[in-house]
Amino acid sequence: MSMTCAPYISFPGNASEAFPYYHELFGGELSLMTYDQFPSTDDFPFDPPHGSVAHATLAAPGITLTGGDAMGESLPQLRNDVYSFLLGFDTEDEARAFLAKVTDSGGQMAMPFEVAPWGDRYGQVHDRFGIRWDVVVPGTGG
Numbered sequence: 001m002s003m004t005c006a007p008y009i010s011f012p013g014n015a016s017e018a019f020p021y022y023h024e025l026f027g028g029e030l031s032l033m034t035y036d037q038f039p040s041t042d043d044f045p046f047d048p049p050h051g052s053v054a055h056a057t058l059a060a061p062g063i064t065l066t067g068g069d070a071m072g073e074s075l076p077q078l079r080n081d082v083y084s085f086l087l088g089f090d091t092e093d094e095a096r097a098f099l100a101k102v103t104d105s106g107g108q109m110a111m112p113f114e115v116a117p118w119g120d121r122y123g124q125v126h127d128r129f130g131i132r133w134d135v136v137v138p139g140t141g142g
Contacts, residue, residue: 006057007085009067009131012075015053018129019067025101025127028060046071063087079130081110086134092121095135102127 011018016034023030033055035041035048048054052069063085070076089095099113106128113123113135121137 004064006064006066009065009078010070010076011053011067011129012078013049013052013069014129015056015067015069016051019053019056019058019065021105021127021129022058022065023060025098025105026058026060026063026065028058028063030056030058032056077130079126079132081132084124084132084134086136089135089137092137095121095123095137098133099123099125099135102133 009015009018016032019030019032032053035052035054036050038054041048048069048071052071053067055068056066058065087095087098089098095113099109102125103109108126110124110126110132111122113121116122119139123135124132125135126132
């Protein structure tokens with residue numbers, strides 16, 4: 001079997017801000033299409049707000065993120081500890097640089113980056129949009 005997995009995040013109306021932020025964090029190539037670019041949205045079961053994102057894809061080394069803006073009355077709350085994205089780094093310096101980039105841009109540490117009981121160095125951070133990123137560097141602890 002051959003397959004890929006790319007998380008899809010439904011943002012509460014701020015995907016046009018979130019995806020450039022993730023592009024800055026991870027690099028790679030960003031493709032973003034707004035509903036304004038569609039020839040018509042007349043047949044849609046919703047009326048997309050001006051500038052809302054229909055679909056975005058960020059393809060960066062080691063990660064692909066997809067998503068768009070959610071539509072409707074009850075928009076999603078992204079800050080939640082039910083899910084997270086686990087990022088594995090080769091070195092502590094790389095992991096610490098990522099964590100600093102997220103916290104310096106409005107994010108918040110959720111768990112300190114330190115040696116976990118299983119021997120890896122591990123920590124958690126919520127970015128400014130509420131997404132939780134778990135960070136691990138294998139086998140660096142004793």
